[in-house]
Amino acid sequence: MKTNYIQSLFAAFLCAAACAGFTACESDTIETSGGKKPDQEALQNVYGKLRSNASAGNSINVLLSQGEGFDTRDFYFQQTKPAAETVTLTARADASLVDAYNEDEETERILLPAQNYEFPDGTSFDLSKDAQRSLLKRVKFLASGLNPGQYVLPLTVAEEGTPDDNKTLYYNITVRQPQLGDTELYKGDDLxxxxxxxxxxxxxxxxxxxxxxxxxxxxxxxxxxxxxxxxxxxxxxxxxxxxxxxxxxxxxxxxxxxxxxxxxxxxxxxxxxxxxxxxxxxxxxxxxxxxxxxxxxxxxxxxxxxxxxxxxxxxxxxxxxxxxxxxxxxxxxxxxxxxxxxxxxxxxxxxxxxxxxxxxxxxxxxxxxxxxxxxxxxxxxxxxxxxxxxxxxxxxxxxxxxxxxxxxxxxxxxxxxxxxxxxxxxxxxxxxxxxxxxxxxxxxxxxxxxxxxxxxxxxxxxxxxxxxxxxxxxxxxxxxxxxxxxxxxxxxxxxxxxxxxxxxxxxxxxxxxxxxxxxxxxxxxxx
CATH class of the missing domain: 3.20.20.80 (Glycosidases)
Incomplete structure (x- = not known):
């Protein structure tokens, strides 16, 4: 059933993405949890997060159809305060995160094979001095050779051996079987x-x-x-x-x-x-x-x-x-x-x-x-x-x-x-x-x-x-x-x-x- 929630959520997302213009822009405020008031030292710390325009959280859904199709999503890095100096980050897939993610989410997703994703803009990106947000990068998902099922790609900028959900995005890829029906599409040259x-x-x-x-x-x-x-x-x-x-x-x-x-x-x-x-x-x-x-x-x-x-x-x-x-x-x-x-x-x-x-x-x-x-x-x-x-x-x-x-x-x-x-x-x-x-x-x-x-x-x-x-x-x-x-x-x-x-x-x-x-x-x- 259609709900006002769906419409409001989409409208908010559309407005935010459009204002961002798919480039670097003014930062968004990173939300913090309520409860005990943090001390002065904590307030002075700088926190960063890997984000995507496709989701408010760190889980992004991607739907592919079995065959030769593809889909593209973005990612960027954002800090609570401007960077004191230019920082270079490198995104990478981390297979070691899959088991813990499946356990937390109560799913059984398979790690997306390396040949089924690529980075059109490269994996390295800079957070410039005095900026809070990096430019966008893209990850392209390819359906070629994938069987219908559930896959996941954990993408992180955290250092190896130190997993950090704030610095990680989980792309949930669902590959569906095409519904071809009984009659094929006419693709002739005559009409x-x-x-x-x-x-x-x-x-x-x-x-x-x-x-x-x-x-x-x-x-x-x-x-x-x-x-x-x-x-x-x-x-x-x-x-x-x-x-x-x-x-x-x-x-x-x-x-x-x-x-x-x-x-x-x-x-x-x-x-x-x-x-x-x-x-x-x-x-x-x-x-x-x-x-x-x-x-x-x-x-x-x-x-x-x-x-x-x-x-x-x-x-x-x-x-x-x-x-x-x-x-x-x-x-x-x-x-x-x-x-x-x-x-x-x-x-x-x-x-x-x-x-x-x-x-x-x-x-x-x-x-x-x-x-x-x-x-x-x-x-x-x-x-x-x-x-x-x-x-x-x-x-x-x-x-x-x-x-x-x-x-x-x-x-x-x-x-x-x-x-x-x-x-x-x-x-x-x-x-x-x-x-x-x-x-x-x-x-x-x-x-x-x-x-x-x-x-x-x-x-x-x-x-x-x-x-x-x-x-x-x-x-x-x-x-x-x-x-x-x-x-x-x-x-x-x-x-x-x-x-x-x-x-x-x-x-x-x-x-x-x-x-x-x-x-x-x-x-x-x-x-």
Whole structure:
């Protein structure tokens, strides 16, 4: 059950980590136990402690999935008083501490093998003169070769033979077995699916109910059946404004906070199949958004995003600047450099391992073709993919946004030039609505594809839904199956000999198979 405690704890941790900025900063006060008042000599002593931003204590939990994944945590050293002179410390794993730790914690954890951890920044670090806190160092945990089970890595800066819990961190590593299910993920080159799912309404596990089959005759060699969704963007996460401090705040909201806190249930099964699960960030209507941030707000907000991605082992971030409420009294005007700076900052913080994607939408992204307008930043150098954000089912003519061929009379009426330095193979021109009030097929797609304008096979879905009793659950289903056939040059529509025809099976087991759950099966199961 969701509790205020979980939310408060996360909020406090997020704020502390963001303020720390993942660098040296002002010290935190080290807590002391109550009881007898210490004498003057004790008060004059200096005490130090090995700490991590991931925990208030000296025990840090790390979750890995069996396979080739990894996770990263930090550590630093802090004293009760500034150092009188520079001190060099060296972190090391101490296998001799495992037995005592297991006894105290009543566990049976195994020492993590040496090949399953590494220190990207080295193991030696300095506590500078007149400083109370060192710079952060990182330890990277590698799942390769590990069997499912419980492991521990005691990391210490205490001298050998003199164990000291104040100078030791215990990383508790749990390796879980992937939940692959009965149907594998479609990873072919013909189609690449991007999904959005709104956690205010649905469990992310709804994604696993979306399937695609290929072929007409199930007994044929070329017939296959797969679940789909290569990238899954979870929403709603917002960039909000904290009036008292002026900070740009990453607001998860109750539903996303709960989902992330239960990542093993809601997110890991999607990742196990090979999907990339990201958070999608948009505006909060406060008047502060991606396009009017100061440099200090960008640095602070970037740190908050990185904390969430690292803590919950997500695969990246999608940026969709909508609903920001620009133009409110007292808020800065929009400019064309803030958003590119934020993108560059996030890429540098998240590294190459994480996805950074962009949803093109209205004025915030219109200048991304112009490097000079973006302050010298070529946005395409810092993102992995971009795609259209226009998916209003009442405006079918705007579902196709082709920045490379604006002269076509059936391309969206919205203006967007090619994003500077982003290869066209990584821009999704179609954002398909999951609901449509029109029975007309978007026939212009056939002309666009047959004309050779299609740059790739990226297919973007707006918010997924279950087979609720809306009037259009079959209308868009049939249209999307047709679209899948159109984008694949080997499909049945182009080659009658191959019988290579797609069928998009919406929510298999929901509406048509009541015994497997019926309508609303994957509505959120929390309050």
């Amino acid at each position: 690449f699916f991007v999904f959005y799912i709104n956690t205010d309404q649905y469990q992310p596990l709804l994604v696993d109910e979306y399937f695609i089959s290929c072929g007409i005759n199930p007994s044929a060699d070329y017939y296959w059946y797969r679940t789909v969704g290569n990238i899954v963007n979870l929403r709603t996460v917002r960039l909000d404004h904290q009036a008292e401090s002026g900070r740009a705040i990453l607001s998860l909201g109750d539903d996303m906070t709960y989902v992330l806190g239960q990542a093993v249930k809601y997110i890991r099964p999607l990742q196990d199949k090979g999907r990339k699960v990201c958070i999608s960030i948009e505006g909060a209507g406060s008047g502060l958004g991606f396009c009017n941030l100061t440099d200090a707000q960008i640095a602070d907000f970037t740190a908050q995003v990185k904390t969430v991605i690292d803590t919950y082992q997500l695969d990246g971030v999608n940026l969709w600047d909508r609903n920001s409420g620009y133009g409110k009294e007292g808020m800065p005007a929009m400019n064309t450099t803030s958003y590119p700076k934020l993108i560059k900052s996030l890429r540098e913080a998240l590294g190459a391992e994480r996805l950074l994607t962009l949803t093109v939408y209205e004025q915030p992204t219109e200048s991304f073709h112009d490097v000079d307008a973006c302050g010298g930043i070529a946005v395409g150098d810092y993102i992995d993919y971009a795609w259209s954000g226009y998916n209003d089912p009442e405006e079918l003519e705007n579902l196709l946004l082709d920045p490379y061929h604006p002269e076509l009379d059936y391309v969206s009426t919205h203006t967007q030039g090619p994003i500077a330095n982003l290869p066209k193979e990584r821009f999704g021109c179609i954002n398909f609505p999951t609901r449509s009030s029109s029975s007309e097929d978007p026939e212009y797609l056939i002309e666009w594809i047959e004309g050779g304008y299609q740059p790739n096979n990226i297919v973007v879905f707006s918010d997924l839904q279950t087979n609720l009793q809306d009037a259009y659950e079959t209308t868009w289903h049939a249209k999307f199956a047709l679209f899948c056939d159109l984008v694949d040059p080997n499909s049945w529509l182009y080659s009658f000999d191959d019988d290579h025809m797609y069928n998009f099976d919406l929510n298999r087991g929901l509406g048509n198979y009541p015994e497997k759950g019926g309508y609303g099966k994957w509505l959120k199961d929390w309050k």
